[in-house]
Amino acid sequence: MSKTKENIFDISLFKRLFEYTKPYKTVFYGVLISVLIIAGLSIATPKLLQIAIDDNIKALQEEGFLYLIILMIVLLLLQTVFQFFFQFYAAWLGQNIVQDVRVLLFNHMLKFKMKYYDNSSVGTLITRAVTDMERIADIFGQGLFMIMRDLMVMLVISVFMIYTNFKLSVIVFVTMPIVMYATKIFQRYMKKAFEEVRTEVSNLNSFVQERVTGMKILQLFTRENTEYKNFKVINERHKKGWLKTILYNSIFFPIADFLSAITSGLVVYFGGLMVVVSGTASEGDLFMFIMMIPQLFRPLRQIADKFNTLQMGMVAAKRVLKVIDTTSQIDDTGTIEASHFKGAIAFKNVHFSYVENEEVLKGISLDVKAGETIAIVGSTGAGKSTIINLLNRFYEINSGIISIDNVDIKTVTLASLRSQIAVVLQDVFLFADTIMANITLNHPDITENQVIQAAKDIGIHEFISSLPNGYHYNVKERGAMLSSGQRQLISFLRAYVTNPSILILDEATSSVDSYSEQLIQNATDKITKGRTSIVIAHRLATIKQADKIIVMDAGEIVEQGTHNELLKKKNGYYRNLYEVQFLKADVA
Numbered sequence: 067m068s069k070t071k072e073n074i075f076d077i078s079l080f081k082r083l084f085e086y087t088k089p090y091k092t093v094f095y096g097v098l099i100s101v102l103i104i105a106g107l108s109i110a111t112p113k114l115l116q117i118a119i120d121d122n123i124k125a126l127q128e129e130g131f132l133y134l135i136i137l138m139i140v141l142l143l144l145q146t147v148f149q150f151f152f153q154f155y156a157a158w159l160g161q162n163i164v165q166d167v168r169v170l171l172f173n174h175m176l177k178f179k180m181k182y183y184d185n186s187s188v189g190t191l192i193t194r195a196v197t198d199m200e201r202i203a204d205i206f207g208q209g210l211f212m213i214m215r216d217l218m219v220m221l222v223i224s225v226f227m228i229y230t231n232f233k234l235s236v237i238v239f240v241t242m243p244i245v246m247y248a249t250k251i252f253q254r255y256m257k258k259a260f261e262e263v264r265t266e267v268s269n270l271n272s273f274v275q276e277r278v279t280g281m282k283i284l285q286l287f288t289r290e291n292t293e294y295k296n297f298k299v300i301n302e303r304h305k306k307g308w309l310k311t312i313l314y315n316s317i318f319f320p321i322a323d324f325l326s327a328i329t330s331g332l333v334v335y336f337g338g339l340m341v342v343v344s345g346t347a348s349e350g351d352l353f354m355f356i357m358m359i360p361q362l363f364r365p366l367r368q369i370a371d372k373f374n375t376l377q378m379g380m381v382a383a384k385r386v387l388k389v390i391d392t393t394s395q396i397d398d399t400g401t402i403e404a405s406h407f408k409g410a411i412a413f414k415n416v417h418f419s420y421v422e423n424e425e426v427l428k429g430i431s432l433d434v435k436a437g438e439t440i441a442i443v444g445s446t447g448a449g450k451s452t453i454i455n456l457l458n459r460f461y462e463i464n465s466g467i468i469s470i471d472n473v474d475i476k477t478v479t480l481a482s483l484r485s486q487i488a489v490v491l492q493d494v495f496l497f498a499d500t501i502m503a504n505i506t507l508n509h510p511d512i513t514e515n516q517v518i519q520a521a522k523d524i525g526i527h528e529f530i531s532s533l534p535n536g537y538h539y540n541v542k543e544r545g546a547m548l549s550s551g552q553r554q555l556i557s558f559l560r561a562y563v564t565n566p567s568i569l570i571l572d573e574a575t576s577s578v579d580s581y582s583e584q585l586i587q588n589a590t591d592k593i594t595k596g597r598t599s600i601v602i603a604h605r606l607a608t609i610k611q612a613d614k615i616i617v618m619d620a621g622e623i624v625e626q627g628t629h630n631e632l633l634k635k636k637n638g639y640y641r642n643l644y645e646v647q648f649l650k651a652d653v654a
Contacts, residue, residue, distance in 0.1 A: 076380060083205065083383060086163045093155050097211055100152040105218035107145040108361055109226045112354045114138045120350035152215065160206035164199050167386065171195055174390055180460040181420065182394040189272025194386050197267060201382035209376035216365030216372070223362050227355065231347055233340065234355050237332050238362065241325045245366055252318045253373050259310040260378045264385065266304040273300050311374065326363035330356060396459055396480060404482040407567035408436040408471050409598025411457070416466035418456060426452050428621040429466070434614075436471075439599040441609045443643060444618035450602045454570050457600075458484055470568075488566035494553040498543040501530060505537075505560045512563055520563040525588055526555050562593050569599040615640065 087094045114134050122131040172195060227235040277284060277293055284293055333355050340347040411434040418427040427449050434440050442450045455461055456468060459475060468475050475483055496504045506512040517537065521527040529552070533539040541547045541556075548556070561569065571590065593599075601612060609615060610629045617625035617632065617640045624639050625632055632640035 076384070079380060079384060079387070082387060083163075083202075086166055087159065087206075089166070090159055090162055093159050097152060097155050097159065098214075100148045100155075101211065101215045101218050103148050104145065104152060104215055105222040107141060107148070108219045109222055109358070110141045110145075111138055112357045112361075113226075114141070115357060116348075116350035116354035118350075119353055120348050124349055152211070156211040157203075157207035160203035160208075163206060164203040167202060167390075168195060168199050171199075171386060171390055174392075177395045177398075178392075179394050179396055179462070180455065182392070184420070187268075187272040187276075189275035190268045191389070192275065193268045193271045194389050197271070198264070198382035198386050201264075201379045202386065203379075204375045205379035205383065209372050209379055212372040213369050213376065216369045220362055220365050223358050227358060227362075230354070231351050234333060234337055234347060234351065237336050238329055238355065238359060240332065241329050242366075245322055245325050245363070248318060248321055249366065249369065249373075252314060253377070255314050256311060256374055257377045257381075259307065259314060260374070260381050263304075263307040263311065264378070264381050266300075266307045268385075270300055270304050273297065315374070322363065322366065326359065329363065330359050333359060396462065397476070398480045400475075400477045400479045400483070402473065402478045402482075404470075404473075404478050404486055407486050407598075409438075409568050410434065410436040410471050411568070411598060411600075412467075412469045412472075413453070414467045414469070416456065416468060417464040418452060418461065419464060420461070425464075426621050427456075427463075430621075430623060432616060432623060432626070434598060434600070436598055437596050438613045439594050439601065439611070440614045440616055441601045441612035442616045442618060443602075443609060443640065447620075448618040449621045450618055451572055454489065454572055454600065454602065457568075457570070458487055458489065485564070486567040487570065488561035488564050488568070489570045489572060490554070490557050490561045491572050494550075494557040496541050496548070496553055496556065498540070500535075500538045500540055501533070501556060502537040504541065504556060505563055507560070509564075517559070517563055521559055524559065524562055524592060526559060529555065567597065569593055569597055571599070571601045617643070 114137060118131060118134045121127060122129075122134070175191065175195070224235075224239075227238060273296070277297075284290060333352070337347055337352040337355060341349055341352055411432075413430050413432045416427055416430045417425060419425045430449070430453070442453065444450055452461075456463055457475070459480060470478070470483075502514060502517060505517050514537065518527060521530055530537055530539075539547070541553075590599075590601075601609070612629070614626060615629060615632055616623055619639060625635070632638060633644060635641055
C-alpha cells in the first residue's frame, strides 16, 4: 500500500518543485493565507441564512433582517475578492516558476554533449521545453493550490456541521467514505492514463517534427501514403490514451453527483423528521445543511478533477527534471583563457569511439605546425570529421592527448577554445533571421561595418547587396530563401568575421556551384594566409595547395605528405584515390 501511495504522490518530487518557489515566498504565503480566508468565508453565507430563517422568517421578525442581508452581500463580495487574488496569484506563481525552470532547462541543454543529441529525439526535447512546462505551471495554477483550497473548505464545513448538529452531520458523512474510496481508485488509474498520454504526445511531436523537416525527402521518394498511414497509427494511440482519461472522468463524476444527490435526500428526509417529530433541529439548520452539502461534495469532486491536472503536471515535471538531472556535459574544468592561438596542433595516440567498443579513431597521431594548411582525405567513415569534432571538444576522447600550442585542450576553457576555432560545415544551418544575424549570431562585439568589410574582403559583398534588404534579408527557416551555394558563402563569412586562430573547412565546397566555389577558393586563400587551417575536401584545387595531406582509412592515418610526394608512391592510397576521383577534374 505504501508503494502505491508513493507512486501517486511523489513526495521527493514535490519537495524538488517547492525549491523553485523560494524567490516568490511573499506571493506563495499570500496565496496560502487567501486559502484560509476563503475556507473561513465558506460557512458565512449558510450560517447567516440559518440565522435569517430561525430568527426572522420563522419568527416573522423584521428587525435585523436587512442587516443580515447586507452582511451576507458584503461577505460574498469579500469572498469574490479573495477568490480573484487566489486564482490570479496561484497562476502567476506557476508561470514565474515555469519561466525559471524553462530557462534552467534550456541553459542546461545548451551545454549537452553532441552525443546526447545524437541519441535524443528533437521532438521529445521540444515537448519537454514547451508542452511539459505548461503542465508544470498547472501544478500551481490549477492543481496543488486548488486542492489545498478545496480540502480546507471541506475541513471547515465538516467541523462546522459537527459543531452545529452532530446527528445531521452523521447523515451527511454516511456516503463520504464511498466517495473517498472512489476518488482513490480514480487517482490511481488517472496517473497511469496520464503517463501514457504524455508518452504519446511526445511520440506524436517527434514524428511530426521529423516528417515536416524531412518533407522534401518524403516527396522525392513518394513516401506520402506510407507516412500518412504511420501517422494514423501514432495518432490513434494518442487518441486512445486521451479516451482512457475521458472514460475514467465519465465514470467518476456521475457517481460523485449521484452520491451528493442521495446525501441531500437523506438530509431532507431525516432532517425533516428531526424538525417535525423530535425538535432536535431547526428549519434554519435544515436549510443550512442543504446549502452546505454541495459545498462539501463539490470540492471533493473538484479535487478529483484538479488531481487530473496535478497528475499530468507531476508526470511532466518528472520528465523535465530528468533532463535537468542528465549529466551529459563536456567537462569544462579548464582554467586557461585562450585569447589567441599560434595554431600548432598535435594529436598524440588518440583513441575515440561514438559507440562503446566500436573505435572510430585508432591511435591517431599527427602534428600541424602553426600557420600550416593541411588537408585530410579518405573514404566516407574514415574518421575525417571526427578529428574536427574532437578538436572542438564536442566529444570526449577515450585516451590520448590533443594539444594546441603544446597545451592540452582540456586545460583550456571551452568558451575560449571554441571562440578561437571557426568551422565551415558541409551542411550549413541558418536560423530564420536576417543574414546579418546569421553572420554575427548576435555577438555584441561584431558590428555591421565589420561584417560588410569582411564580405568585401572575401568578395561576396556584391552578392549580399543584390538581395532584397541586403544584409537584413530574412533567409527564413534553415535558410530556405537561399541556394546551397549562397548558404555556404554566408557560412564562410560567418567563420571569417570572427577572425579565428584556426580555420576548419569540413567539405565546405562539396555542394556549391563553380562560381560559388571560386568565390570560396579566393576567400580561402585570403583567410588561410598566416593561419592554421584544416581542410576536409574532395575538391582537387584545395588539396593540391595544402602544405600537408593526411590520408585516413578506417580510423587510421595511412599516409601523409604533400600532393606531389604522395603521388610518387606507387600503389599508394592517395595516388589510387587521386586517379579514381580527381583525374577527370585535373584534366578538365
